[in-house]
Amino acid sequence: MPDRKLRILIAKPGLDGHDRGAKVVARALRDAGIEVIYTGLRQTPESIVETAIQEDVDAIGLSILSGAHNNLFKKVIDLLKKEGIEDIPIFGGGIIPEDDIPYLTNIGVKRIFGPGTSTEDIINYIKDMTNK
Amino acid sequence: MDSTDELIKNMLSGNRRALSKIITLMENDSSSHSYIIPRIHNLTGKAHIVGITGPPGSGKSSVVDKLISYYREDGLKVGVIAIDPTSPFTGGAILGDRIRMKKHYTDKEVFIRSMATRGNLGGLSEATENTVKALDAFGKDVIIIETVGAGQIEVDIVKVADTVIVVSVPSMGDSVQTIKAGIMEIGDIFAVNKADIEGVEKCIMEIRMMLELSEKKSDWIPPIIKTFGNREDGAKELYTTINNHYNYLIESGHHEKKRIVRGKIELVNILQNLFIKNLYSAISEKEIEDLALQIARKEKDPYKIIEELMPRLKNVI
Numbered sequence: 278m279p280d281r282k283l284r285i286l287i288a289k290p291g292l293d294g295h296d297r298g299a300k301v302v303a304r305a306l307r308d309a310g311i312e313v314i315y316t317g318l319r320q321t322p323e324s325i326v327e328t329a330i331q332e333d334v335d336a337i338g339l340s341i342l343s344g345a346h347n348n349l350f351k352k353v354i355d356l357l358k359k360e361g362i363e364d365i366p367i368f369g370g371g372i373i374p375e376d377d378i379p380y381l382t383n384i385g386v387k388r389i390f391g392p393g394t395s396t397e398d399i400i401n402y403i404k405d406m407t408n409k
Numbered sequence: 410m411d412s413t414d415e416l417i418k419n420m421l422s423g424n425r426r427a428l429s430k431i432i433t434l435m436e437n438d439s440s441s442h443s444y445i446i447p448r449i450h451n452l453t454g455k456a457h458i459v460g461i462t463g464p465p466g467s468g469k470s471s472v473v474d475k476l477i478s479y480y481r482e483d484g485l486k487v488g489v490i491a492i493d494p495t496s497p498f499t500g501g502a503i504l505g506d507r508i509r510m511k512k513h514y515t516d517k518e519v520f521i522r523s524m525a526t527r528g529n530l531g532g533l534s535e536a537t538e539n540t541v542k543a544l545d546a547f548g549k550d551v552i553i554i555e556t557v558g559a560g561q562i563e564v565d566i567v568k569v570a571d572t573v574i575v576v577s578v579p580s581m582g583d584s585v586q587t588i589k590a591g592i593m594e595i596g597d598i599f600a601v602n603k604a605d606i607e608g609v610e611k612c613i614m615e616i617r618m619m620l621e622l623s624e625k626k627s628d629w630i631p632p633i634i635k636t637f638g639n640r641e642d643g644a645k646e647l648y649t650t651i652n653n654h655y656n657y658l659i660e661s662g663h664h665e666k667k668r669i670v671r672g673k674i675e676l677v678n679i680l681q682n683l684f685i686k687n688l689y690s691a692i693s694e695k696e697i698e699d700l701a702l703q704i705a706r707k708e709k710d711p712y713k714i715i716e717e718l719m720p721r722l723k724n725v726i
Contacts, residue, residue, distance in 0.1 A: 281437050282500075282527070307501035312525050317508040324514035328507065331520055333429040362426060 283311045283407055286334040288320045290353065293343035298370060302338065305396035306403070322352035329357075329365055335407045338399075341371040347380060354385045366406055370394065413441065417448050420547060425520060428547050432522055435543070436536045439682075446539060452546040454668070456488070457655050459551060460570030462532060462592065465558025467576045468602040468638050470509035473555050475644040476651070477513050480551050486518045488544035488552040492534055495525040502526075506555055509639075520544065532556035532563030538675070541569060561591035568674050571667060572654045574598045574647070576636075577616070579608035593619055596631050597654050600647055604635035629657055687725045692718065 287303045289296055296318055303313045314332045316325070329337055341349055350369065357363045363385070370390040373381070378389050387406065390399055413434065419427035434441045459476075461469045473489060480487045491506035504523035513519040522544075524534045533556060544552050556566050567573055575596035599616050601609060613633050620631055632650050636643035658664035703709045715722075 282525075284433075303503055307496060307503050308499050310500040312495075312502045312504060314507065314523055315503055315505045316514075317505070317511070320511075321515070324511070327515050327517075328521075330426050331429055331522055332504075333426070333433045360426075 283403065284314060284332060284334045285311055285403060286314045286316065286325070286329050286332060286337045287340070288316045288325045288328070288337065289318050289340050290320045290322060290325060290349045291341060291343045291345050292319060293341070294318055295342045296340070298342070299338075299340040302340070302370065302396060302399060305400060309400045309404075311400075311403070322349065322356050325353055326356040326360060326362075330360065330362065334365065336403060337365055337367045339367065339369045339371075341369060341373065344372070346371065346373050347377055350381055350386050351384055368402070368406075370399075413444060417445065420543070421449070421452070423548070425517070428520065428543060429522070431543050432536070432540050435539050436524065436527070436534070439535065442536075442539050446542060449542060449546040453542045454545065456541075456545040456549050456552045457572070458541060458545075458570045459553045459651060460556065460566035460573045461553060461576060462556040462559045462563065462566050462573065462595075463576030463600075463602075464560065464578070467558070467578045468636075469555050469558075469576050470506045471638040472574075472576060472600060472602060472636060472644065472647070473506075473553055474510045474513070475639040476553065476648055477510065477519055479645065479648040481513070481516065481519065485550040486548060487513075487520070488541075488547070488549035489519070489521040489555070490537060490540055490544070490552070491521065491523050491555045492532070492537065492557050493523065493525055494557050495527050497528070500527075520547070520549065526557055530563070531565030532559045533565045533569065538569050559592055564591055564595050567595040568671060571658055571664065572597050572651055574600055574651070576600045576602050577612065578603045579606055579612040594623065597629065598647065598650050599631055599633040600636045600643075601633060602636045602638065604637055604643065609635065627661070627663060629654065629661075629663075684725060688722070691721055691725050 285306055287299050289299050303315045306313045314328065314334060316328055325337065339350065339353065346369065354367065357365060366387045367385065368388040369386055373389050373391065381389060388402060416427045416430050420431050431445060435445060461473055463469050470491065477487050477489065493502055493504045493506060495502045502525035504525060507521055507523055510521055513521065522540065524537065526534050529535045537554065541552050554566060554570060556563060573595050575592060577599065579601065601612050616633050634643060634647050634650060636647055700714050704711055
């Protein structure tokens with residue numbers, strides 16, 4: 278497909294109100310020439326999945342700092358499966374303990390970016406992942 | 410990967426992801442339009458196409474949010490195309506109009522698609538018009554297009570929408586701003602948003618004076634309505650007025666006239682693109698550059714060159 282533009286959904290599920298990280302990532306992706314669909318705070322898993330369908334995104338990035346990551350990622354992934362769109366890769370960031378990462382990887386989260394990750398790493402990761 | 414035929418078939422049977430993929434295809438590859446549009450064109454024309462334009466931060470998305478609610482209360486299916494600017498420096502974009510439309514995210518009869526301008530001027534993106542067709546064929550009763558934050562020249566919405574709403578806010582500038590050509594000429598309805606802030610009456614008066622000065626093109630006099638973001642008062646009146654305008658268009662015959670004009674613009678655009686494409690296959694870009702050099706060095710003038718090229722250009726069509 279000529280001139281394919283990457284479209285990435287950046288969303289914050291659940292109740293925490295800290296969206297600085299999500300905004301920094303959204304901005305960095307924009308500067309890397311990506312179209313970022315930014316949906317703001319307090320998204321439900323249902324709304325995230327529906328947005329991913331309507332916007333035909335190449336990947337979904339979730340930012341979670343509330344501690345409810347295991348639960349929220351699981352719900353989103355279950356819904357993606359229910360809609361038959363589990364081919365859309367999902368990655369995440371925020372405050373997520375190392376110990377939880379094996380579980381998240383196991384249920385299908387492609388990658389977790391912890392605090393201190395450089396935005397360049399995220400961009401390279403997305404470009405590599407969507408190139409396949 | 411699904412074939413385009415399969416996507417079209419699935420889209421027409423109501424699959425939202427297929428619709429979404431068709432839109433992506435048209436956004437990424439302009440040559441796909443000539444395959445997709447002939448297969449859906451006869452299914453389009455039923456939807457009321459509503460355009461919302463106005464300066465950045467005037468509250469377009471909030472107004473759209475409220476309008477969606479009213480359409481849904483009336484049982485209508487809604488498509489929304491929300492356009493945000495592409496960075497001219499990086500080609501990236503942050504598409505955030507959806508944020509204001511949160512409560513409709515999980516309503517399966519509301520389909521919201523964010524689009525970036527991708528270098529298109531005029532307030533829309535190149536694929537907007539055909540995305541409208543896809544949503545129309547999909548079965549949406551109303552399609553709302555929210556333009557990029559518009560200034561004075563982003564007026565392409567008038568070529569696509571049946572009803573254009575210009576959203577403005579008080580204290581935007583003195584009266585000269587409102588009589589300048591461009592955006593203020595295209596409104597079928599004016600919404601003065603954030604009407605609880607100071608200067609609202611002056612703003613309304615200025616728009617009214619501008620309208621009185623302008624040449625009457627039809628017997629529809631654009632109403633000016635105070636709105637307050639997504640608050641109930643004002644928004645409901647706006648909704649009723651939009652429907653009145655639609656009825657007026659149908660009854661007066663202007664609806665068809667507008668669509669004929671639109672058909673003409675579309676046809677001429679496609680022909681232009683085709684000619685340009687064929688032109689480059691008849692004359693290489695390299696040759697054009699060589700000729701440009703002759704023009705720059707004043708060895709030949711452009712009209713002389715065209716005269717010489719003419720025999721070859723005849724075959725371009």
